[in-house]
Amino acid sequence: MKLLNLGCGSRYRRDWTNVDFQSYSSHVLSWNLKNGIPFDDGIFDLVYHSHVLEHFQKSEAKPFLSECCRVLKPNGVLRVVVPDLEEIVSSYLSVLSKLRNGEESLEPCYDWLMLEMFDQTTRNSSGGEMLRHLLQESIPNIQYVLERGGKEMIDIVNSKKSYFHDSLKEMEHFNLVSLLRKIRFVVKNPKEIKRFLIKLILGQEYEAWEIGKFRLSGEVHQWMYDEFSLGRLLSQSGFDQIKRVSPFDSSLSEWQNYNLDIECDEKGEIAVYKPNSLIMEGLKS
Ligand SMILES: C[S@@+](CC[C@H](N)C(=O)[O-])C[C@H]1O[C@@H](n2cnc3c(N)ncnc32)[C@H](O)[C@@H]1O
Missing domain, CATH: 3.40.50.150 (Vaccinia Virus protein VP39)
Incomplete structure (x- = not known):
């Protein structure tokens, strides 16, 4: 085969x-x-x-x-x-109708479905609003999110602790040594040098370049x-x-x-x- x-x-x-x-x-x-x-x-x-x-x-x-x-x-x-566009839209319509009928507990499900529909298409940086939602200390209606997202979401939520741990550690240790380490990383990494030079040349237009580069990176949903x-x-x-x-x-x-x-x-x-x-x-x- x-x-x-x-x-x-x-x-x-x-x-x-x-x-x-x-x-x-x-x-x-x-x-x-x-x-x-x-x-x-x-x-x-x-x-x-x-x-x-x-x-x-x-x-x-x-x-x-x-x-x-x-x-x-x-x-x-x-x-x-x-x-599955049809499945997402049906779930959205069903939750919306229940919210209208007073089932307020479904609000987090509604918010999650909005993210599924729009965030993956409109985001301008990796992970978008969806990742921010998943990195909250306590995710509202987590069971619903995990059921819909399956193994991929479970892995992200499980890796959350180490993500926070690493970024906290980085903040705690922000001093001259870590700054020098960052500068050394940039100097040794050709991609980072290129990024630095582009930033220097483009000035205020750098943000547009960065967004365009991200949107062509293969992460964004372009159609459903x-x-x-x-x-x-x-x-x-x-x-x-x-x-x-x-x-x-x-x-x-x-x-x-x-x-x-x-x-x-x-x-x-x-x-x-x-x-x-x-x-x-x-x-x-
Ligand atoms: C959402 S991930 C899916 C990964 C895997 N197939 C899965 O089911 O978990 C989309 C993958 O497609 C890749 N990809 C997107 N556009 C691509 C392109 N133009 N050429 C090659 N790979 C691409 C991305 O790098 C990414 O790994």
Whole structure:
């Protein structure tokens, strides 16, 4: 089996071909997928991407999916996982209606759904309002947030203590030695030198440069999909037998051996990695 995971982030398998903008492992090829997929035609049995397509602008999505089609063998499977616009909007409408009917306890759920809908699209710095929400000492209605966010949110909330610990330690020890250490870090790091020079040249316009750079970094959501729009796009990109699937099922019979959409939770029980996602597959005709 030749398996390709695009925009894998930290979720890669050593026996797959893995690609991401940023690679922190020799098992992940560093590549900007907006420049196409750097492999020959017809070589993969499965192309998989999870929570990646929404990071492409609307006009970039079809060329990217056509590239996925190109690198698949005939009858190869494309499996796409994205946030489910329909599910988020339905949850929002349901909570809004209950709030109107006086269920005030749902206010934190409403606030979280607003973050899911807008923060990931509008943020200008990494983590955005969502991360700020998760880093509060006490997260209102944490159970709801964790149920919707799954393993990814659980990991962020669990890492919160060490995050605070590190930044507090940094503040406590802010003295001449730490300042000199920071200066040494900047001087030794070519990216930081470049940033410093750009800041010097751009002056007040530096902020616009920094925001633009962040918005092109691949973190921001550029578009959203529901079953109808993703199905139509898959069909326009050269796929057949398009269907919605559960995290456990696939047209690829061997999927159970590779399943990237489920994880073991802290109790060792099987859990869906990103609940409420829309998962669709199509076959290369
Ligand atoms: C939300 S993360 C999803 C990571 C992983 N697939 C998962 O399901 O947890 C999106 C990933 O897509 C990557 N990405 C976004 N745009 C990309 C691009 N143009 N080229 C390569 N990777 C990209 C990001 O670097 C990031 O690792």
